[in-house]
Amino acid sequence: MFFSKQLLSGPAQGGGVSGWVSALLGSTRSDAGPVVTPASALSLTVLQNCVSLLAESIAQLPLELYRRAGGDRVPAVDHPLYAVLKYQPNPWQTPFEYQEMTQISAGLRGNSYSFIDRDADGVVQGLYPLNGEAMTVLRGSDLKPVYRMYGAEPMPQRLVHHVRWMSLNGYTGLSPILLHANAIGYAQAIQQYAGKSFLNGTALSGVIERPKDSPAIKDQSSIDKITGDWAEKYGGASNAKKVALLQEGMTFRPLSMTNVDAALIDALRLSAIDIARIYKIPAHMVNELERATFSNIEHQQIQFVIYTLLPWIKRHEQAKSRDLLLPSERREYFIEYNVSGLLRGDQASRYAAYSVARQWGWLSVNDIRRLENLPPIEGGDIYLSPLNMVDATKPIPLPPGKSEPTRAEVKEIERILS
Structure with missing residues (x-):
């Protein structure tokens, strides 16, 4: 039993640690500066939207264990696994919560692990989520994966339910967060820049100008009185559309959005679309409605189910069939999510x-x-x-x-x- 050499082999990108190797290490520093981790990336609203959208969409789908009966199929209500999948995966989580947590872990880290509680006959009694950050994947002499939690004894494949994302070695999935650390770090850097701009910068609605040849007002209290009276009489929504009278040649000049502010808004929008592209989420589902119309949103919804949700659903279905059904049961039983409700039109x-x-x-x-x-x-x-x-x-x-x-x-x- 030894650490898989395949987990540490592969081409490097650029001059530093490659994206997929950093996905195995747990964090990486992006070219934009911020250190990207699954926890820090989740603070981005658009990324949280993408991850929770996938998790909630899959968790709400009916999950069924079927038994093949000739050319038909019937719910296998008498199978012990049926109650675990449908009603109680473990003593503290509902089926929705368990499936949601499983998909969130897979969406952030590329891997989701659960301990399979089996009785002496190998029948599944429960599913208990494991901390993916403390998990190491080993490879046994029979080429099957072996799982080791930090400080615990190794567990064979029959005791771990493992859902993995796209993999380069067949044993562990890549983390979408760390694989695309530069795109996410760029969005984090823009968010930090915007926050510091509001903290340290000034944002004026306008300025009151006096003629150049008029004597300067050197008394600060007089200046404060003029600006204070102006804000009190003409500031706020309740004073909108009032008519002001300026004396001594004064004029009011409103300030418009600067080019830097406009560029910042565009950069935030483009970074949001870039993150949505990582998870193949349509733009309108992350509230980017610039080019959305009522005629194309319905078709994009169906495309979301077919090209975004279904690959994840297949990963969960086949991982459950592999890990939770005995080899002698797989010809007779199968596990399936019902997605027909999501494919319904108007x-x-x-x-x-x-x-x-x-x-x-x-x-x-x-x-x-x-x-x-x-x-x-x-x-x-x-x-x-x-x-x-x-x-x-x-x-x-x-x-x-x-x-x-x-x-x-x-x-x-x-x-x-x-």
């Missing part, structure tokens, strides 16, 4: 699709009601078939009570046509 589009499916006979009334979370009705399991649909390989049948035409009838038709 009400008019759904009802139009249901109408077509009902008329052409591949959905029954109760099938449609189940898709809409409605209870079944009596007689709702009947499938319709259009009357004008026939087998193309067989002759068209005659209507009831009709027989083949006689020779005289055929000649009479030919005479009429000629």
Whole structure:
């Protein structure tokens, strides 16, 4: 049993530690200056939005353990794992909380670890989350991963449920945070710059100017009285649109946004889009609505499910099947998230699709009601078939009570046509 050499091999980027190696070490300093860690990166609102959006979206999906029954599938309610996945993964977490925490850990660090509590027969009794920062992945002589928590004995693969993100070595996933430390550090640097600008800088709405040839007011109390009276009479929303009278040649000049302020706003927006790109989150889902329209948001929502959520869902499904089902059970049982609710369009589009499916006979009334979370009705399991649909390989049948035409009838038709 030894530390996998593959975990420390690979090409370096630039002159320092490569992005993927730093993803294994836990932190790295970005080119912009700030040290990037999963905890510091989570303070960025857009990154927190992306990570929590993925975690909450997956955690809210119904998770089912199915048993294959011929060409059908049925919920495996009698299997011990069913209650663990559906109702109580451990004594203090709900299924939503456990799945949310698992995805947050995978989204930040690229790996999520849980201890699998098994009885003497190997049946899963519970899932207990482990601290990923204290975990080391080893490789045994049989090439299977072995897991060691800091200060604890190594655990074999059968005792650890491991969900990993994109991997270069097959054993550990890369951390999205540290792999893209420069993009995140750039956003952190902009945020720090903006905070210090508000702390140390000045922001004036305007200035009152006096003519150059007028004598200067050297008494500070007089200056304070002029500016104080101006702010009291004309400052705030309650004094909007009032008319001011300036004497002694004074003028009021409002100050507009500087080019630096405008560039800072653009930089914040671009850094937010760049972080959303790391997690493949559509811009409108991080409240960047500059180019969003009502016509394209629905399609972007479906694309989010297909291209962003489904890869993560497949990782969780297949990791659960690998780690929680015994090898002898995998041909009969499988674990699946139900994403059909997220793929539903608006009400008019759904009802139009249901109408077509009902008329052409591949959905029954109760099938449609189940898709809409409605209870079944009596007689709702009947499938319709259009009357004008026939087998193309067989002759068209005659209507009831009709027989083949006689020779005289055929000649009479030919005479009429000629």
